[in-house]
Amino acid sequence: MWIFFTLLAAFMQAWRNAFQSQLSKEVSVAGVTLARFIWAWPIAGGYLIGLYLWQSVALPVFTVEFVLYIIGASVMQILATALLVKLFKLKNFAVGAGLAKSEALVAAVLGLCIFGTQLSVLGWIGVSIGGVAVFMMSSRQGLRDISLSTALIGLTCGSAFALTSLWVREASLSLSLPFPHRAAWVLLLVISLQTLILLGYIIVKERATLAGLWQRPRQTILISSTSCLGSVGWFSAMSLQAVPYVKTLGQVEVFFTLFIAMFWLKERVKIKDMLALILIALAAILVMWS
Structure with missing residues (x-):
């Protein structure tokens, strides 16, 4: 089941990134980031209500530890999304989204060091191969000409996404509920807090x-809806499986991303990026096999 939720998340996230890439040409970084959340919380609320109608369970008990995980995940995901939009402005859509996938490797390292997450040898090999593929996608003209500034932004973006994922999983596991309900509670609270934070900032500063968002309702709703559906997939998968496995398999998102870039956005994709895709596919296979 975690594989199904991960594939759903990867597919939806690829489309969300494509819509964000387009909106980033017309709206500020903060505005594009807000578009991800502003209409997502009603969808998340409806999803949670639907789960309770399907299977009535007890209401959760929120501990201080849970609240801290929610706050940390909310802030890190805002930062990660803003950096992702910055990547779209520095490079093309496909490469920018590919760089952000460094989160799988970072999540494996941080998960081991902070949360004691254990991976099999085959799992580590898969995660490492995925990291090499992401490194390849950060170069302009192959390994001879690495864009260090872009790679640094990509690594920072991936690290922020990794911390978000790890804290989301810990928050979910701290609730004594069935996995879809606890994942839905975390999703609703994270998205609601993110919306409030970004709305407050934009009202004061921008x-x-x-x-600008009001004048582009179709793009904003598409971004929010695909983002929320993707988050349902991610949060559910991470409630069932360790983050490094979920995020390494989630790198198949790059396949969807390149398909969208080539056939919808009409962007050119280099041969080395195609080779990186093959490595990502190999990494995903190893992780599922492990």
């Missing part, structure tokens, strides 16, 4: 950005 009021014109709200008008």
Whole structure:
């Protein structure tokens, strides 16, 4: 089941990134980041209500530890999304999204050091191969000409996403509920807090950005809806399986990303990026096999 949720998340996230890439040409970084959350919380709320109608369980008990995980995950995901939009402005859509996938390797290292997450040898090999593939995608002209600034932003973005995922999993596991309910509670609380934080910032600093989003309702709703559906997949998968496995398999998102880039956005993709895709596929196979 975690494989199904991960594939759902990867597919939806690829489309969300594509819509964000387009909106980033017209709206500020903060505005594109807000578009990810502003209409997502009603969808998340409806999903949670639907779960309770399907299977009535007890309401959760929120501990201080749980609240801290929610706050940390919310802030890190805002930062990660802002950096991802920055990557879209520095490089093309496909490469920018590919760089952000460094989170799988970072999640494996941080998970081991902070949360004691254990991976099999085959799992580590798969995660490492995925990291090499991401490194290849950060170069402009192959390994002879690495863009260090872009690679650094990509690594920082991936690290922020990794911390988000690890804290989301810990928050979910701290609730004594069935996995879909606890994942849905975490999703709703994270998205709601993110919406409040970004709305507060934009009202104070960039009021014109709200008008920009209001004038582009179709793009904003598409970003929010695909983001929320993707988060349902990620949060559910991470409630069932360790983050490094989920995120390494989630690198198949790059396949969807390149398909969208080539056939919908009409972007050119280099041969080395195709080779990186093959490595990502190998990494995903090793992780599922392990």
